[in-house]
Amino acid sequence: MLGAGAIWGLTGTTVTSLMFIWALYSQYVPLNIQDYVKSYAHRYAHKMIGWISSDVAIKFNEYTEEGLKRSENYDAIRNYLSTNSAARAKRLKADESKNSRSLVYSMDDHQEVEDVFRGVKVKWYSNVKETRTQSNDGRSSSDERRFYTLTSHTRHREMVQTTYVEHVLREGREIGLRNRERKLYTNNSSQEWMPWRSGKWSNVPFHHPATFETLAMELEKKEAIQKDLTKFRNGKDYYKKVGKPWKRGYLLFGPPGTGKSTMISAIANFLEYDVYDLELTTVKDNSELKKLLLETQGKSIIVVEDIDCSLDLTGQRKTKKEEDDDEEKKKEAEKKERREGEKQSKVTLSGLLNSIDGLWSACSDEKIIIFTTNYVDKLDPALIRRGRMDNHIEMSYCRFEAFKVLAKNYLDIDSHSLFGEIKRLLEENDMSPADVAETLMPKSDEEDADICVERLVRILEEDKEKARKLALEEEKKKAEKEEKMKKKEADEEEKMKAEKEEKMKKKKADEEENKAEEE
């Protein structure tokens, strides 16, 4: 019989030996083999737990459709778990995802995290399974398949399978959208639409720095636009309720340099949407326009800049009969065009209207369409009626309120002794925010706020003087013209009078002659 001391001695030796073996294992066995062993241990542990536990497990694969397509659900779960796992999992993976603007942290393989939803505890495991395949020529290759396993007590099976999973997927997709790198798309010319090429749109990352804070315009107007946009973004259920497609049209109009393009960037940054810059002049015809629009995604802004210059949009839409009559002429023109090798755009106003309306009712949600123009009066009313262009925003010349935003942006000042004078001058002069901004911008390190503000006052005064001289000249010209007109009228009157007198004289002479003859 062994005494207690002997047992302790034996246990102590065993523990020491085990520790020694463990140290050797950790130090000399390569990490990938350790991972392999761990994965086996993990899997068998799970199996054993499965036999005795009352847990239910759901598996989410990384690839679906026989491993060909990456599963959107898997990515959503990874996004959802990223916040949770970043805080709790012991080993993390930092992925540089192609469409993400920052690193995505997720659980490394064979890790687990806990989540609590409505008081119910669930566990997520990240697994990887390696499969070895032998090809016909005898070469073997291995393939790693990742998947998440969600386990919970059978008692909560119903709730976890429906409500919880839905919650995870929804949240995960939201996180994905928030983290995605936003894009600026431009349409490729239709000659470049090849199946093996990138497609109808090319894109670059969208990094425009404009925001509503830096946008110079009246505060009230700016706030109203922001509210309108927020209402739109949160209006999914509302639009569904009233039976309207979830889209909104904006028309931005105003003179050059008043911030129309800047406003588009500010809207995109505010809503965190992508931007599709649609160049209509390179779109061959109406059907291609439709195809292009059908390939745009939700959470995006479709922009047509300078709509009045892009197409002949001033003509009224044609009736069916007129269109039929035109068919012959059209064919003739097409032939001629082909002969001449012309590549002009044939997008028409009715084509554009149909694409906008047809598109919205047919495909993806949450889109804003923005048209810009310098000449709102030139546009066909059909194009800009409410329902198509719901919100008409006038971008105007720079007045004092807008100037204050620019002064803060460019010079970091809220007040200055010359502000009073600038206010008066800006009321009297029409200067675009682009010109004011350029004048306010320091041109060297030596230029401080005083110099820039004084320069603005000087230029505004010069402009005012120029405008005064111009007005005087115009008035002078007008007076001269009026004078000329008056003189012409007087001359004509005199001429007519002379002619009349001449006629009278002649008549009188004739009468006297007749009288003499009669006598």
Ligand SMILES: Nc1ncnc2c1ncn2[C@@H]1O[C@H](COP(=O)(O)OP(=O)(O)OP(=O)(O)O)[C@@H](O)[C@H]1O
């Ligand atoms: N309202 C504004 N707020 C801030 N900056 C502005 C504003 N308007 C113009 N700017 C500045 O002037 C530059 C030109 O403005 P922008 O391109 O937005 O004008 P636009 O109205 O689109 O002109 P166009 O009709 O010629 O296209 C911008 O890069 C910006 O720096």
Ligand SMILES: [Mg+2]
């Ligand atoms: Mg512009």
